[in-house]
Amino acid sequence: MRKNRTTALLICGAFGLLVFNLWKGVLTHHTSNHLQVKVRMDDSQKESTIKKNTYVYSWQECQQNMSAANITGFKTLPQHIQDFLYYRHCRHFPMLLDLPDKCGGADKSAEVFLLLVIKSSPGNYDRREVLRKTWAKERLHNGVWIRRVFVSGTADTGFEKERFNTILEMEQREYNDIIQWDFHDSFFNLTLKQILFLEWMERNCPNARFLLNGDDDVFAHTNNMVEYLQGLKDNDGSKHLFAGHLIAGKGPVRKKKNKYYIPVQVEESESYPSYCGGGGFLLSGYTAMVIYKMSQSITILPIDDVYMGMCLAIAGLSPASHMGFRTIGLRLPSASRVQSVDLYDPCYYRDLLLIHRFLSARMYFMWHKLTDLNLKCGP
Numbered sequence: 332m333r334k335n336r337t338t339a340l341l342i343c344g345a346f347g348l349l350v351f352n353l354w355k356g357v358l359t360h361h362t363s364n365h366l367q368v369k370v371r372m373d374d375s376q377k378e379s380t381i382k383k384n385t386y387v388y389s390w391q392e393c394q395q396n397m398s399a400a401n402i403t404g405f406k407t408l409p410q411h412i413q414d415f416l417y418y419r420h421c422r423h424f425p426m427l428l429d430l431p432d433k434c435g436g437a438d439k440s441a442e443v444f445l446l447l448v449i450k451s452s453p454g455n456y457d458r459r460e461v462l463r464k465t466w467a468k469e470r471l472h473n474g475v476w477i478r479r480v481f482v483s484g485t486a487d488t489g490f491e492k493e494r495f496n497t498i499l500e501m502e503q504r505e506y507n508d509i510i511q512w513d514f515h516d517s518f519f520n521l522t523l524k525q526i527l528f529l530e531w532m533e534r535n536c537p538n539a540r541f542l543l544n545g546d547d548d549v550f551a552h553t554n555n556m557v558e559y560l561q562g563l564k565d566n567d568g569s570k571h572l573f574a575g576h577l578i579a580g581k582g583p584v585r586k587k588k589n590k591y592y593i594p595v596q597v598e599e600s601e602s603y604p605s606y607c608g609g610g611g612f613l614l615s616g617y618t619a620m621v622i623y624k625m626s627q628s629i630t631i632l633p634i635d636d637v638y639m640g641m642c643l644a645i646a647g648l649s650p651a652s653h654m655g656f657r658t659i660g661l662r663l664p665s666a667s668r669v670q671s672v673d674l675y676d677p678c679y680y681r682d683l684l685l686i687h688r689f690l691s692a693r694m695y696f697m698w699h700k701l702t703d704l705n706l707k708c709g710p
Contacts, residue, residue: 392513393421402596409587412594415519419631422526427496428503428511433480434536441538444475444568445557450524451547452516453486453495456502458547461691463506465698466553473557478539481509481547482528484516518590521609521635529623540568542619543685545611550689550697552680555655556613559684568616573643575612575685576659577652578636579605591634598632606640607650608658610687621646655684677701678708 399405399416408416434440447467451459459481467479486495496511503509512527514520525544532539541560543551566572582602583593614622625642632638643650663672663679675693677700680686689697700706 390423390425393418393424396420404594404596408594408596409592411517411519412592412597415633416596421514421523422631424512424514424527426511427485427513428499428509429531430480430507430510431535433478433507434539437535437537440536441540442476443478443536443539444541445477445553445560446532446536446539446542447477447479447551447553448528448542448544449479449481449547450521450545451481451483453483453499453511455547456498457691459502461694462547463508465694466551469508472554473561475540475557475561477553477557479508480528482524483509483511484514484520484524485511486516519633522631522633522638525635525639526623526626526631529619529626532619533623537616537620539616539619541572541616542614543611544614545685546609546687548688549611549658550680550686550694551611552655552684552701554702555682555684559655560613566615570615571618571621571648572615572651573607573612573618573639573648574614574651574653574656575607576610576656577605577607577650593632593634603637604640604644605650606636606643608656608687609634609636609639610658611656611685612636612650613653613684618643618648621648653684655682657683657685658687660688661686675700677703677706681706681708 395417396419397417399413399419402416405413405416434443434446449459449462449467463479468477469479470477483499485492499509499511510528510531512524514523514527516524543553543556545551563572580602582600583598584591585594586592622639622642625645626638629638629641629645632641640650661679661683663674675696677697680697681701
């Protein structure tokens with residue numbers, strides 16, 4: 332009996348020890364899993380923090396200002412003008428595509444001699460593509476660097492918006508030349524696009540020497556621009572320069588059916604300060620930063636080139652006329668009377684700086700003709 336009792340006690344003890352070790356293993360495994368989960372949560376929190384820091388310059392969606400509806404005559408205005416007034420106060424939007432190192436960082440941005448700032452809508456892929464191969468090609472010319480950025484908002488809504496955004500993302504991966512914000516890309520938001528770019532420039536490219544500010548349907552002879560800017564006396568970009576097709580003595584268009592219609596609810600004054608046509612103009616880095624500073628206290632006007640003129644006027648600066656800018660097109664000699672005039676003759680464009688409204692095929696043709704070292708033109 333004692334022998335049997337002893338055997339039973341030994342079996343029970345062994346079984347108890349086995350259960351204890353199993354329980355200890357489970358507890359250790361549970362504790363280990365708990366620690367792993369906690370570590371993963373901490374890593375996730377770190378990633379979240381990193382992402383927040385990465386997008387520190389992004390913003391939440393701007394809310395509609397409903398009080399705009401109380402403006403006298405608001406309901407009689409076209410829908411696009413009502414929308415403009417609802418969101419006129421908005422100056423910050425979420426950034427979708429960024430180029431923080433485009434100029435080599437803020438400290439090295441002085442190495443960029445000419446920064447091409449090209450306003451482009453999401454759907455204009457063909458225009459961007461031909462510009463990359465022609466006058467907007469990033470390159471070293473006459474010993475100085477030309478860099479390129481396309482500035483864009485978003486187009487349409489829903490699936491179409493996603494598709495256009497995907498196109499821009501694909502372009503960004505290949506070319507690294509697009510800045511995009513999440514606002515509706517429209518004619519009345521061109522001034523907003525301008526302000527957003529200047530904010531980006533102050534942050535990422537504050538010391539760029541000169542800028543070409545233009546549309547994606549202009550032909551810009553950027554080689555000529557570099558040579559013109561290098562020939563300026565005592566101005567390396569640190570002094571005032573704002574040159575283009577000068578427009579003076581104009582005021583708001585009050586005809587509703589006109590593309591440039593501006594009602595008194597948007598602008599009461601009957602006159603605009605002098606400004607340069609928005610198709611394209613040259614300015615120094617100094618002047619760009621002055622305009623950005625002025626813009627922070629000047630109410631947005633939807634006509635972007637006029638708004639730039641307003642900022643200059645408040646700063647006590649003036650735009651200058653340059654005969655090389657033809658933002659209303661180029662009238663060729665006797666073109667209306669002589670059918671034999673060749674509109675594609677590069678000799679008409681050889682000495683100009685910028686001409687507005689070129690189709691992509693013509694852009695490609697003209698650039699290669701003008702950069703042909705064997706081009707010969709008469710007097």
